[in-house]
Amino acid sequence: MTSLTASAALSKGRGQLVHIRQHSLLTARLRLLLVIAGFTLVALAALLRLTYIGFVQPAPQTRSLAEALLPSRGEITDRNGAPLARAFPAYALWYNPKAMGDSGSPLVKSPEKVAARLKAIFPDLDEKQVAEQLAKGKAGYLRRRVLPEEANQVHEIGEVALELPQETDRYYPQGNMAAHVLGYVAADGHGRVGMEQVLDKVLTDPATRGTPQKLSIDMRVQGALEDELRRGMLMVDAVGAAGIVLDVDTGEVMALASLPEFDPNKIDAAGEKNMFNRVTNQVYELGSTFKPLSVAAAIDAGVVTDLSKRYQSRKPIAIGGFHIRDSHPMGDTLNVPEALIHSSNIVTAQIADELGPKRLKKTMADLGMNERPYIELPARGFPIWQKSDWGRLRGMTVSYGHGIAVTPLHLASAYAAMVNGGIWRPATLHKLGPGEAPRGRRVFKASTSARMNQLLRMIAVFGTGRNADAPGFRVGGKTGSAEKPGNGGYRHHTLVSTFAAAFPMDKPRYVVIAMLDEPKGTQASSYQRTAAWNAAPIVGRLVPRIGPMLGVKPDSSRDIDLSDLRPLVHGGE
């Protein structure tokens, strides 16, 4: 400052300028720091916000173009490629009271008017309830599934609050068909009950969900089976029915039905009660259908070498305080074919006694009766099976299907092994290509199997299976009518009627099981409850429907050769 006072006026002004310049530069430079700090803070805020978004948002989905083109969940088809379950984009009707964006009324018109308009579009709508929901102003679904045409009509109402979000949905184009095989997709997006649960990973994995999963089911056969089972069930007023069509050489399940069924398109409480699968999950004492298996075991073991050998059939067998009786008198003696044709417990028990419980148990175990059935479905019932050594009585009762309880699927696999030359194979719901069939294990000799084919055909021609003998289809099979166990013994009037069949017997290709749970005697069954009158006719009607689709054409000029057995039975030659 001293310099300023000492200087001349001119230099005073100049000096001042210099100081102002230096001062200004210094101020500017210092305040540049503020600007820098400001920008750095803003950039820091942006970076922090980015980090926050990165950590808070849901896990990033890796998305590829291929994935974007895939369905949200893979398709399931039958063996011929007909779709059984598919993903499709659907609309839902969602009420969003905040859609208008202001604090006024969420609707332009009154809730009653809007509800009336909606009722005109959806005739089954509960108008009063919807009007209440609209008036309450609470967000929620008004309807889960809306067709595109209906969506347009909802748009025309002109209410902003009625939103139509697109949602991918699971659709079962065949409705109830094969519901137990397919299962359904729950609200969490994962499958339940059937193959939807089994294939859940494959159907949702982007790498695999592009290719439809082929099941072994043939949709046409499945439809026919369900149709005939339902008809048979209604005719005799049964509480339930089960049926299965199995390829004897590969173990592929061509059709599998459990009635009453549920609707996978609409899961409700009534449907959930019916999700129980009678074919794979419920075990039954299947009665006389076990007799051919026992006889086959005896023939295979060399115990029965002469089919014309006669066994006494008049006296009930008394053993361990228990009497083995027949349902009606069948004469003094019966040979083996006659015993099967008339379904004699007494004779079968004698044969089993000669075979011995140990060998019978081994055969039954070889047929898979001691473990859960082999199939992909998650719900599989465990048989009632005595693990410890069988006594004489146990052997005798098992031989005619009591004292052992298995699922209908167990029986189907065992019959397949009996008729296909003696090889047991696990059942599968996946379509198998040529050469993919499992090797299986030998249970019976081929000669035993050939003999059993003759005997099964004899039953259908001369015995209790006559109602199943569809002309030209060479059906063979065995009836079984077992009393259901109740409190303290068997209940004499509640039966499980089963018909286990195979066709064509000259070269068996398919096993068919039809089972009715608690059939009543009605006019349609000639007031009978036994399988010959209710289950066998189902097979008799079913086989002509499914045979041609499965490549078995009716041919009256072909049949299995019965000439050596026919003289052994009354009514034969």
Next chain:
Amino acid sequence: MTTARPYIPRAGEPSSARPKFPQNRKTMLKIWWREVDRVLLGLVLALMLIGSVAVAAASPASARRLSTSHTDLGDLYFFWYHLRWQFLAILVMLGVSMFPREWARRMSILLCAAMVLALFLVPFIGVEVNGAKRWLNFGIRFQPSEFLKPAFAIATAWILSWRMRDPNLPVIMISGALLTVVCAFMMMQPNLGDTILFVGCWLVMVMLAGLPMQGIVWLGGGGVALLATAYMFYDNARHRIDAFLGGGTAYDQVDLARRTLMAGGWTGSGLWLGIRKMSLPEAHTDYIFSVIGEEFGLLICGLVVLVYLAIVLRVLMRLFDEDDLFTILAASGLITLFGGQAFINILVNLQLFPSKGMTLPLVSYGGSSTIAQCFTIGLLLAVTRRNPFLSRAKFSLRGALEKRPAA
């Protein structure tokens, strides 16, 4: 403190014989290359490259949105146009950066006057786009405000640096008057975003020019009061601020932008694989940052933020050892416009700022805006050119703080 009088050039005094500019074009280029801020140039070109890719990513979304049954814009319609604009813009940037500082200043002052005149004309012969009258159409359509921004910064720096000649001039009042005129025109359009930019730019320059801290506080308070007034009497602003504070309605632009930005995760969905961007209006302009987020991921978003910060810091750091007040003011004003617009756009995309209708400079698609931004950068390069062989007084923070009380 008796000191020898330093040499002070006087106005009007013929300058001593200066070395003439070389007339040879080749040596001119050589000198330009030596003097220009090459780091800044590199950063800007890198940013423009990011912009090309980003516009390529966003182009299908906007092209499909704007296609009609009669005219089908190709998916890359905006990308090809953007490349053309960028090419022109780079020419403008390099051309302007070759101007000597005085020429750049004079040209900008003239341009400022011309653009204020153009702004005056906008209400009468302007073209209305998207509900705002901001464009003039002389063969090509352009926004006078885009070109006014850099010119305004230079002109204000020039006015403020008058104080070096005569400390008694009320330079802050004069520049404030200029600002008021410009802002009045801007609010007539209406264009709140650019108004905020002009005010912010002016505030930074006035602050650097030595406005007392008390005055800054007063101005800050005035700004808040002004925003409050705008909120109460200015529909456009009120709606946008309301939407920002209230979260908006279900599917407004901000919400769509948020969904787009969050759709990609850290690494993004990949080029042209984004889905959300398809439902985003203005994907190629205002919300291109969100599109970058979806297709290239949050990490690249962070990189973009850092590139902008690097450009801003590069310019500001170099000003510390600058000893010409006009240069400091002009450069800081220009970079405030550029960086301010960039960060406002980014913050809007990140839902930290109300929606402003502002593009991301040098990245967003735009004809006149890309050229104007490159013009800004060109001016910046021109005013910050310096002879690398002249050493300057180094700035030390401690020295500055010690000297301050004495001065």
